[in-house]
Amino acid sequence: xxxxxxxxxxxxxxxxxxxxxxxxxxxxxxxxAPQTSKRPPLTGAPIRPEDLDRATPAERQAxxxxxxxxxxxxxxxxxxxxxxxRPGFWMETPLVSAPTRGSVLYRANGRRLNLDLIxxxxxxxGGSRLSLSAMRMLDAPLTALPRVEVFAN
Numbered sequence: 001x002x003x004x005x006x007x008x009x010x011x012x013x014x015x016x017x018x019x020x021x022x023x024x025x026x027x028x029x030x031x032x033a034p035q036t037s038k039r040p041p042l043t044g045a046p047i048r049p050e051d052l053d054r055a056t057p058a059e060r061q062a063x064x065x066x067x068x069x070x071x072x073x074x075x076x077x078x079x080x081x082x083x084x085x086r087p088g089f090w091m092e093t094p095l096v097s098a099p100t101r102g103s104v105l106y107r108a109n110g111r112r113l114n115l116d117l118i119x120x121x122x123x124x125x126g127g128s129r130l131s132l133s134a135m136r137m138l139d140a141p142l143t144a145l146p147r148v149e150v151f152a153n
Contacts, residue, residue: 049084049132049136049142050136052084052085052132053132053133053136054087054133055087055088055089055133055137059088059089059133060133060137062089062114063089063113063114063115063133063134063137064113064114064137065114072151072152073149073150073151074093074095074096074102074117074150074151074152075095075124075149075150076147076148076149076150077093077094077095077126077127077128077147077148077150078127078128078145078146078147079091079104079127079128079129079130079135079140079145079146079147079148080127080128080129080130080145081129081130081132081135081142081143082129082130082131082132083129083131084132086131087131087133088116088131088133089113089114089115089116089131089133089134089137090115090116090117090118090130090131090134091104091115091116091117091118091128091129091130091131091134091150092118092119092120092128092129093117093118093119093120093128093129093150094119094120094121094122094123094124094126094128095117095124095128095150096117096118096119096150096152097119098119099116099117099118099119100116100117100152100153101114101115101116101117101152101153102114102115102116102117102150102151102152102153103115103150103151103153104130104134104138104148104149104150104151105148105149105151106138106139106140106146106148107147107148107149108140108146108147109138109139111137111138111139113134113137113138114153115131115134117150117152127145128148128150130146130148
């Protein structure tokens with residue numbers, strides 16, 4: 001009798017736990033009924049890069065103005081999109097050891113712009129991160145990994 005009682009008790013506990021599951025049929029609501037959530041409802045409008053890019057026209061002009069003769073190429077790096085919430089024209093790169101002004105050249109379309117070079121740890125062959133404003137101004141795809149040449153000013 002003990003051999004039958006223990007499995008029956010375990011089965012009863014398992015079935016009793018099912019009563020807490022929100023089966024739509026039992027609740028009297030169709031399966032397609034909207035679920036309540038603490039998240040705000042989606043508006044349907046996608047977020048565009050232009051909506052996040054907060055560079056001013058003056059900052060864009062300064063970035064596009066040809067820089068004085070560059071001190072020379074620091075190297076070529078693969079860049080990814082940096083923190084999109086951080087405004088300005090900057091590049092975090094292991095190609096510099098101290099913050100400095102510089103420029104990047106995106107050879108795919110020949111665009112060049114001035115920006116702040118910010119050092120990050122890693123080998124010189126490591127990747128870099130470009131600001132959203134810089135990626136847009138270079139006309140580089142935001143979801144790609146553009147290859148750019150870095151210059152010190």
